[in-house]
Amino acid sequence: MDRIKYYVGDITVLHVDAIVNAANSSLLGGGGVDGAIHRAAGPELLAECRTLNGCRTGEAKITKGYNLPAGHVIHTVGPIYSGKPSDPEDLRNCYYNSLEVAKSNNLHSLAFSGISTGVYGYPKKEAAKIAITTVKEWLKENEGYDMEVTFVHFSKEDHQIYHELMEV
Numbered sequence: 001m002d003r004i005k006y007y008v009g010d011i012t013v014l015h016v017d018a019i020v021n022a023a024n025s026s027l028l029g030g031g032g033v034d035g036a037i038h039r040a041a042g043p044e045l046l047a048e049c050r051t052l053n054g055c056r057t058g059e060a061k062i063t064k065g066y067n068l069p070a071g072h073v074i075h076t077v078g079p080i081y082s083g084k085p086s087d088p089e090d091l092r093n094c095y096y097n098s099l100e101v102a103k104s105n106n107l108h109s110l111a112f113s114g115i116s117t118g119v120y121g122y123p124k125k126e127a128a129k130i131a132i133t134t135v136k137e138w139l140k141e142n143e144g145y146d147m148e149v150t151f152v153h154f155s156k157e158d159h160q161i162y163h164e165l166m167e168v
Contacts (some may be wrong), residue, residue, distance in 0.1 A: 020075075022113055025055055076115060079116055098112070112149065113152045132166060
């Protein structure tokens with residue numbers, strides 16, 4: 001699908017309309033990708049995040065991108081993996097709601113890192129299936145809307161998982 005792209009590297013250097021931050025519920029920064037995005041964007045991002053009153057699991061909220069090449073950051077809170085039946089739906093909502101926020105803000109290019117696959121412990125292959133399926137479904141539902149999605153992988157191992165799943 002030509003509306004889906006892949007990139008191995010640092011999400012904070014991408015020139016897209018928005019990058020998606022796998023945030024914690026406070027939206028006030030953390031480790032991993034969340035911390036990298038906050039550091040790259042500068043202190044203004046933290047200041048704006050303080051005005052958003054946090055975010056619940058599966059929801060998405062938008063801020064400016066500040067010092068990032070991306071014009072915006074869409075913050076979403078993934079589930080902490082527990083094996084509960086609600087985990088897949090919560091993760092699906094992260095991707096779906098981020099796309100909806102992008103569309104409602106007239107954004108046309110979005111980059112996702114693997115939501116919940118770091119310290120939140122979601123198994124990478126399961127999470128990748130949910131990400132790919134949700135994005136493909138959203139793109140099909142919104143066929144008339146010009147949207148390009150980039151899946152960003154920190155490692156070649158992660159990239160390989162997505163590559164294999166996309167060929168199925």
